Amino acid sequence: MSILVGYAPVLPEILLAVGAMALLMLGAFGPDNEKSGEQITWLALLLIVAAAALIVLQPPKTEQLFEGAFVVDRFSRFIKLLVLLGSAGALLLSVDYLKKKRLMKFEYAVLVLLSTVGMMMMVSANDLIALYLGLELQSMALYVLASMQRENLRSSEAGLKYFVLGALASGMLLYGASLIYGFTGSTSFPVIAGVAQAHDAAQNVGLIVGLVFLLVGLAFKVSAVPFHMWTPDVYEGAPTPVTAFFASAPKIAAMALLMRSLGVAFPGLEPQWLQIIWFVAIASMLLGSFAAIGQTNIKRLMAYSSIGHVGFALVGLAAGTHEGAQAVLIYLVIYIVMTLGTFACILSMRRGDEMIEEIDQLSGLAQTNLPMAFTLGMLMFSLAGIPPLAGFFAKLYVFSAAVQAGLFPLAVIGVLASVVGAYYYIRIVLIMFVKDPEEKFAPVSGKLGFVMAASLVFIFVFATPFVGGLIVDAAGAAAKSLRF
Amino acid sequence: MTLIAFFFYVFAVLCIASAAMVIIARNPVHAVLFLILAFFNAAGLFVLLGAEFLAMLLVIVYVGAVAVLFLFVVMMLDVDFAELKAGFIKNAPVGAVVGGIVLVELALLFIVHGFDLGTAGKLQAATPPIESGIANTEALGRLIYTKYVYFFQASGLILLVAMIGAIVLTLRHKEGVKRQSIAAQVARNPATAVEVVKVPSGSAIVPSSQGQNS
Numbered sequence: 187m188s189i190l191v192g193y194a195p196v197l198p199e200i201l202l203a204v205g206a207m208a209l210l211m212l213g214a215f216g217p218d219n220e221k222s223g224e225q226i227t228w229l230a231l232l233l234i235v236a237a238a239a240l241i242v243l244q245p246p247k248t249e250q251l252f253e254g255a256f257v258v259d260r261f262s263r264f265i266k267l268l269v270l271l272g273s274a275g276a277l278l279l280s281v282d283y284l285k286k287k288r289l290m291k292f293e294y295a296v297l298v299l300l301s302t303v304g305m306m307m308m309v310s311a312n313d314l315i316a317l318y319l320g321l322e323l324q325s326m327a328l329y330v331l332a333s334m335q336r337e338n339l340r341s342s343e344a345g346l347k348y349f350v351l352g353a354l355a356s357g358m359l360l361y362g363a364s365l366i367y368g369f370t371g372s373t374s375f376p377v378i379a380g381v382a383q384a385h386d387a388a389q390n391v392g393l394i395v396g397l398v399f400l401l402v403g404l405a406f407k408v409s410a411v412p413f414h415m416w417t418p419d420v421y422e423g424a425p426t427p428v429t430a431f432f433a434s435a436p437k438i439a440a441m442a443l444l445m446r447s448l449g450v451a452f453p454g455l456e457p458q459w460l461q462i463i464w465f466v467a468i469a470s471m472l473l474g475s476f477a478a479i480g481q482t483n484i485k486r487l488m489a490y491s492s493i494g495h496v497g498f499a500l501v502g503l504a505a506g507t508h509e510g511a512q513a514v515l516i517y518l519v520i521y522i523v524m525t526l527g528t529f530a531c532i533l534s535m536r537r538g539d540e541m542i543e544e545i546d547q548l549s550g551l552a553q554t555n556l557p558m559a560f561t562l563g564m565l566m567f568s569l570a571g572i573p574p575l576a577g578f579f580a581k582l583y584v585f586s587a588a589v590q591a592g593l594f595p596l597a598v599i600g601v602l603a604s605v606v607g608a609y610y611y612i613r614i615v616l617i618m619f620v621k622d623p624e625e626k627f628a629p630v631s632g633k634l635g636f637v638m639a640a641s642l643v644f645i646f647v648f649a650t651p652f653v654g655g656l657i658v659d660a661a662g663a664a665a666k667s668l669r670f
Numbered sequence: 671m672t673l674i675a676f677f678f679y680v681f682a683v684l685c686i687a688s689a690a691m692v693i694i695a696r697n698p699v700h701a702v703l704f705l706i707l708a709f710f711n712a713a714g715l716f717v718l719l720g721a722e723f724l725a726m727l728l729v730i731v732y733v734g735a736v737a738v739l740f741l742f743v744v745m746m747l748d749v750d751f752a753e754l755k756a757g758f759i760k761n762a763p764v765g766a767v768v769g770g771i772v773l774v775e776l777a778l779l780f781i782v783h784g785f786d787l788g789t790a791g792k793l794q795a796a797t798p799p800i801e802s803g804i805a806n807t808e809a810l811g812r813l814i815y816t817k818y819v820y821f822f823q824a825s826g827l828i829l830l831v832a833m834i835g836a837i838v839l840t841l842r843h844k845e846g847v848k849r850q851s852i853a854a855q856v857a858r859n860p861a862t863a864v865e866v867v868k869v870p871s872g873s874a875i876v877p878s879s880q881g882q883n884s
Binding site: 207210218229251252253255256293296298300304314319321322323327329330333334336344345391395638 | 682776779817819820821822824826827828830831832834835838839843852
C-alpha cells in the first residue's frame with residue numbers, strides 16, 4: 187500500500203492513460219456507430235476534468251519520482267492545468283464538426299487523451315529520455331489526428347508532412363541528446379547542470395553543440411522560425427478541430443519543456459542559449475507578422491499568428507529572469523484562451539454542411555450575426571494586443587520583463603512586430619463590420635457558443651485585479667520552482 | 671588478443687563494405703540483402719564488445735523483423751527507383767550545401783579545440799559500475815523493470831498509439847462483404863442446419879429461410 191501512495195504524484199497521468207485504454211476497449215468492443223463515438227468523447231472530457239481535479243488537489247510541494255526522471259512541482263501543475271484546458275477545449279470544439287463530416291470515431295478522443303498524457307509527461311520531464319518519450323508520445327498521436335480525414339487529400343498531406351518533418355526534428359533532438367549524454371555522462375537534468383557549471387564554456391564546446399541540436403528539435407515543436415515551415419500547411423490541411431488542438435495544448439507543453447530543459451539543465455550555459463532564444467524570438471515575431479499579411483485562408487492566418495505569438499512568448503524566456511519566466515506563463519494562459527475562442531468562431535463559419543475558411547467570406551458578418559462578429563472582433567483585438575483586453579497584458583508583461591533585463595532592441599522589435607500584426611487582425615474586424623454582407627452562416631451551436639462566450643468573458647475580466655492578480659501570482663509561484 | 675583483433679577487422683571491413691553496397695547496388699532486393707549482412711556483422715562487433723544482448727536484439731529485431739519487412743515492401747510495392755533517384759539528384763546540391771556547412775562548422779570546432787571538446791572521459795564515475803558475475807541480459811532486465819520502469823511503460827504507450835494510428839488510418843469496413851462468424855458456425859446443429867423440404871414433382875426447390883448457411 188505504501189508503494190501505491192508513493193505513486194500519488196503521477197496519479198493524473200495514470201488516470202488518463204488507463205482511462206484512454208478503457209475507452210479504447212469500450213469503443214472496440216461496444217457498438218460501432220456515431221453515437222458511441224460521441225459518448226466516448228464526452229467520457230474523455232470527463233476524464234480530463236477528473237485529472238485536472240486531481241492536479242488541483244495535489245499538495246503544493248516538489249516531488250520527484252522514478253529516480254528523478256519525473257518531477258511534480260508548481261510549474262508542472264500550472265502547465266498541466268493549461269494543457270488539460272487546451273485538450274478539453276479542443277474536444278468540446280470537435281464534437282459537432284466530427285458529426286457533420288462523418289468522422290465521429292471513438293479513436294479520436296482516445297488519441298487526444300493519449301497525446302495529452304504525452305504532453306503531461308513532457309511537462310514533468312526531468313531527464314533526457316523522459317523528455318524524448320513524452321515528446322514522441324505526444325507527436326505520434328498528433329500525426330494520426332492530422333491525417334484522420336483520410337479521404338481528404340489535404341488532410342493526408344498534412345499528416346504525412348508533419349510526420350516526416352517531425353521525424354527529422356526528433357532525429358536532431360536525439361543527436362543533441364546523445365552529445366549531451368556523451369559529454370556529461372548522465373541524462374538527468376540536475377546532473378547535466380552540475381557538469382555544465384563545473385567547467386567554463388570553453389571547456390564545454392561539445393556540450394554546446396549538443397544543446398544547439400536539442401534546441402533545434404524543441405524549436406520545431408513550438409514552430410519557431412526558422413523551423414516553422416510545416417506549420418501553415420499542417421494547420422490548413424488538418425481538420426479544423428485538430429488544428430485548434432495543435433495550436434493550443436502541444437504548443438504550451440513544448441514551451442514548458444523548453445523552459446524546464448534550459449532553466450534546469452543548462453543554467454550554466456545561459457549566455458550561450460540566450461543568444462539562440464533571442465534570434466529565434468526576433469525571427470518568429472517578424473515572420474509571424476509579415477507573412478500573415480497576404481493570407482486569405484483563416485487557418486493559414488492563424489498558423490502565422492501562432493508563429494508570431496511563440497516569438498512574443500520567447501521574448502520573456504530571452505530575458506532569462508524570474509519576471510521573464512513569469513511573463514511567459516502569463517502569455518501562455520492568455521494565448522490558449524484566445525486561440526480556443528478564435529477557433530470556436532472559425533468552426534462556426536459554416537453554411538449547411540460546408541465549412542468556410544476564406545477570410546473574405548466573413549464580409550458583413552456584423553449584419554447577419556452580430557454576437558459572433560463581436561466575439562471574433564474582440565478576440566482579434568486581443569490577439570493584436572489592444573488595451574484593455576487580455577492580449578495587451580500578455581505582451582505588456584513580456585516586454586516589461588525584456589526591458590527590465592536591459593533588452594531594449596528585443597522589446598522595440600517586438601512592439602514594431604505587434605504593430606504590423608495589428609494590421610491583419612484589424613483588417614478582419616473591418617471586413618466583418620464595414621463591408622457588405624455575404625450569405626448567412628448556419629446558426630452557432632451551443633458548444634461552440636459556450637467556448638466563444640467563455641473566452642470573451644476571460645479576455646475582458648483579465649484586466650480586473652482579482653482574475654488577473656490570481657493568474658499573475660500563480661504564474662509567479664510556478665516560475666519560482668524553475669530556478670528562474 | 672590477436673584473434674579478437676582479427677575478428678574485429680573482419681567484421682568491421684565486411685560491415686562497411688556491405689553498407690556501401692546497400693547504397694551502390696542497383697537491384698533494391700540486393701540492397702536489402704546487403705543490409706542484412708551489415709546487421710549480422712554489426713552484431714558480431716557487439717559480441718566482441720561483450721554486449722551479447724545487443725547482438726541478439728540486432729539479429730532478432732533488425733534482421734528478423736525490420737529487414738524482412740523491407741524485403742517484403744521492396745518486392746511487393748512497385749516503387750520507381752529511377753524516379754526517386756532523379757528527385758534525389760535534383761535536391762542533392764541543396765542538401766550538400768547544408769550538410770557541408772554543418773561539416774565545416776564541426777571541423778572548425780575540432781581544429782580549434784582538438785579532442786578536448788569538453789568533459790568527456792572525465793566522467794567515467796557517472797556511469798554505474800557493472801556488477802560482476804551477471805550477464806548483461808540479466809543486468810539490463812534488472813534495470814528496465816526497476817530504475818527505468820517509467821521509460822518502459824512510456825515506450826509501451828507510444829507503441830499503443832502507433833498501433834491505434836495504423837488501424838485508424840488503414841482499416842476500412844467494407845459493406846456487403848461476407849465474413850466468417852465462427853460462433854454462428856459452432857452454434858449450428860442438425861435441427862437448424864438441415865431442412866427437409868417436400869418437393870412436389872416437376873417444380874423447383876424454394877428455400878424457406880435465408881442466412882442459415884452464412
